[in-house]
Ligand SMILES: Nc1ccn([C@@H]2O[C@H](COP(=O)(O)O)[C@@H](O)[C@H]2O)c(=O)n1
């Protein structure tokens with residue numbers, strides 16, 4: 535197998551008023567709506583986890599954490615990322631850097647950029663500078679929707 539691999543993941547959730555919005559392991563303050571999901575609905579962490587798995591062709595998070603399993607109701611998505619990282623490490627690989635893009639109309643996430651980068655970096659044992667975080671609006675095309683796309687570079691370790 536090659537010594538470097540690229541992983542790609544994405545996730546989307548419908549947003550509904552009265553729910554919490556979690557992104558990258560952080561609860562977004564004053565969010566007008568949060569994700570409708572079986573777990574905590576953290577689309578950043580779900581996309582990161584899928585990117586880790588896809589880099590080594592290990593499937594996707596639904597196979598490891600089925601949304602039909604009541605045991606996963608309200609699940610803290612950091613648990614999903616930790617498990618996926620473990621699977622990658624067991625195969626001799628470590629993430630090198632992550633690039634993630636969140637598409638969300640409201641609220642503005644710019645003030646949370648550093649905290650999200652730090653949180654994702656800590657989960658993956660990376661420096662904050664190895665996690666690039668971009669935000670986009672949908673330009674009003676999908677106001678009740680959060681979408682996240684993530685790439686990750688994996689490299690074989692000794
Ligand atoms: N939830 C969001 C969405 C976007 N931003 C920032 O706004 C700028 C413009 O975004 P466009 O989609 O209009 O290109 C850009 O700098 C984003 O970082 C944000 O902070 N929060």
Ligand SMILES: C[C@@]1(CO)OP(=O)(O)OP(=O)(O)OC[C@H]1O
Nearest residue numbers: 571572573580595596599601606
């Ligand atoms: C996380 C899981 C499991 O609780 O469910 P959801 O929170 O609904 O999220 P989704 O992005 O649809 O991923 C599937 C499942 O693995």
